[in-house]
Structure formats: C-alpha cells, structure tokens
Amino acid sequence: MSYTLDVKNEIFLKEVDDFDEFLWEMYGVLKGKEAIFENKIELKLESLELAKRIYKYLKKLNLELFIKYSISKRFGEHRIYIIDVPLQKGFRNLIGELEKLDSLSFEEMSDESIRGFITGLFLATGYIKDPEKEYAMDFFLDSDSVAYKLFEVLAKLDKRIFITEKRNKKLVYLRNSEDIMDLLVLTGAIQSFFSYEEVTMMKDMKNKTIREINWEVANETKTLDTADKQLHMIEYIEKNVGLTYLSDVLREMAQVRLDNPESSLNELAQVIGLSKSGVRNRFRRIEEVYKELKEEIEKNDSN
Numbered sequence: 001m002s003y004t005l006d007v008k009n010e011i012f013l014k015e016v017d018d019f020d021e022f023l024w025e026m027y028g029v030l031k032g033k034e035a036i037f038e039n040k041i042e043l044k045l046e047s048l049e050l051a052k053r054i055y056k057y058l059k060k061l062n063l064e065l066f067i068k069y070s071i072s073k074r075f076g077e078h079r080i081y082i083i084d085v086p087l088q089k090g091f092r093n094l095i096g097e098l099e100k101l102d103s104l105s106f107e108e109m110s111d112e113s114i115r116g117f118i119t120g121l122f123l124a125t126g127y128i129k130d131p132e133k134e135y136a137m138d139f140f141l142d143s144d145s146v147a148y149k150l151f152e153v154l155a156k157l158d159k160r161i162f163i164t165e166k167r168n169k170k171l172v173y174l175r176n177s178e179d180i181m182d183l184l185v186l187t188g189a190i191q192s193f194f195s196y197e198e199v200t201m202m203k204d205m206k207n208k209t210i211r212e213i214n215w216e217v218a219n220e221t222k223t224l225d226t227a228d229k230q231l232h233m234i235e236y237i238e239k240n241v242g243l244t245y246l247s248d249v250l251r252e253m254a255q256v257r258l259d260n261p262e263s264s265l266n267e268l269a270q271v272i273g274l275s276k277s278g279v280r281n282r283f284r285r286i287e288e289v290y291k292e293l294k295e296e297i298e299k300n301d302s303n
Contacts, residue, residue: 003130007192014188021116028120034142041085051081106156119187131199137180139172223264233290253282
C-alpha cells in the first residue's frame with residue numbers, strides 16, 4: 001500500500017457534517033477532475049473508496065445516479081470507477097451551487113470551506129511522498145482555474161506553494177515539511193501527521209549530528225593544517241639559523257609547538273599559560289621572522 005493511499009484512507013474515515021465543508025469537498029473532487037458537463041456529471045476515479053464517498057454525497061441530494069467500472073490497462077491493469085449523474089430534477093440546482101463557488105475569493109471562504117476544498121482536491125488529485133524519502137505533496141489538476149484557485153488559497157494561508165505544468169496537467173506542489181504537516185492536520189489526517197512529524201524529527205536529528213561531525217572534522221583538519229604550517233616555519237628557522245635566532249618568548253613558543261605537533265591553539269595556550277590570542281600573536285611574529293629569513297636567504301642564493 002502506498003504512503004498516499006494510507007493518508008487518504010485515514011481521511012475517508014472522517015465524516016463531514018458541515019454543509020459548506022461537504023459542498024466544497026464535492027466541488028474539489030468534481031472540478032479538480034473536470035467531471036461537470038452541460039447535461040451530466042461524469043466522474044472517473046481510480047479509488048473505490050473515493051467513488052463510494054462521492055456516491056454517498058450525491059445520494060444525499062436525492063439525485064439519481066449510476067456507478068460502473070471499466071478496466072484500464074494504462075500503467076498496468078486496474079479498475080476505473082465511473083459515476084454518472086444524468087440531467088434530471090435538481091441537477092441544475094447542484095450545478096448552480098457549484099458554479100457560485102467558482103467566483104468566491106479566499107476572503108469569502110469560511111474555515112470549513114477551505115478544509116473541504118483542499119480535502120476534496122487532495123482525495124481526487126493529490127499525492128504525498130513518504131517523508132523518509134522526500135518532503136513532497138503534489139496536486140495534479142485537470143482544471144487550470146481550480147489549480148490557480150488552490151494556489152491562491154494556499155498562498156493566503158502562508159504556505160510556500162509552487163505551480164507549474166507537467167504531463168499536460170497543472171501541478172500545484174509543496175516541498176516544505178511544516179507546510180505539508182499543516183495540510184495533513186487540515187484534512188483530518190491526524191495520525192499521519194504524528195507519524196510524519198516523527199520522521200522529520202528523526203531526520204533533523206540525524207542531519208544535525210552529521211553537521212556536527214562535519215564541523216568537528218573540518219576543525220580538526222584546520223588545526224592540523226595550521227600546525228603543519230607552523231612546524232614548517234619553525235623547522236626552517238632551526239635548520240638555517242637555529243632557534244636561538246628567535247627571542248626568548250618566541251623560542252619558548254616554538255619549542256612548545258615542536259613538543260605538541262597536533263595540538264590546537266587552545267591546547268597550546270593551556271600548556272604555555274597564555275590566552276589563545278596571545279598564542280596566535282606569537283606565531284604571527286614567528287611567521288614574520290620566517291618570511292624575513294627566507295627572503296634574505298633566497299636573495300643571497302641568487303647573488
């Protein structure tokens with residue numbers, strides 16, 4: 001069973017009592033799948049559970065309807081469930097109610113309307129990836145106008161939302177884990193939210209640990225590189241003129257480094273009884289001596 005199906009199956013368990021939420025959920029399904037025609041509704045779904053849910057909703061409106069299935073061999077053999085609502089008494093009233101929702105802006109929608117709209121679109125067109133693999137929630141919509149309406153609603157809810165086109169459909173998508181978890185709560189998938197949150201927390205902890213290890217490795221590498229550079233300068237001075245060429249304080253610092261070739265500046269500071277900046281200043285002066293000595297030797301060699 002796919003992760004998306006697990007989430008949707010949890011949502012299917014939720015009963016909708018509020019009429020606005022009920023109407024907007026049905027609007028999301030029918031409009032998202034472009035199932036409304038001039039004289040009929042023809043809704044094609046791959047999910048039997050969603051087909052049953054919409055069938056029940058339409059039955060509440062006392063409409064005569066038919067449900068059947070066909071076998072599709074596209075992307076592997078599977079059933080397509082088809083709900084037909086022919087032209088009849090009450091049909092125009094339903095279409096009129098749904099068409100009124102087309103023009104409503106975000107500001108005119110209640111919390112229940114927003115919940116129903118997003119839930120209906122997710123059940124009919126939504127996909128959510130297992131957070132173990134990637135943070136991704138997608139809506140593949142047949143209707144451009146509904147895609148832009150969803151984009152507007154999610155943007156007004158301060159979600160980081162994107163829209164593009166893929167496989168001749170509008171794709172509205174989220175890639176932020178917190179935004180995705182907010183929509184799981186909104187659609188009523190509470191258990192899915194908790195499991196999703198647990199995965200994100202574990203991944204965050206793992207990533208934090210990796211960052212800390214990388215930081216420690218980088219610092220260790222930097223320490224060793226710095227020590228190698230300092231040892232090179234000290235050994236150059238010792239080889240060419242001897243450490244007595246240095247002042248007493250610099251000679252002491254050079255000897256401490258020779259005795260502790262892998263120590264950090266903090267560790268050297270503790271050994272010699274100085275601050276870290278004090279140790280750094282002494283090595284800076286040793287570097288000046290090294291550069292002056294090297295320049296003088298190279299000049300004499302060239303002459």
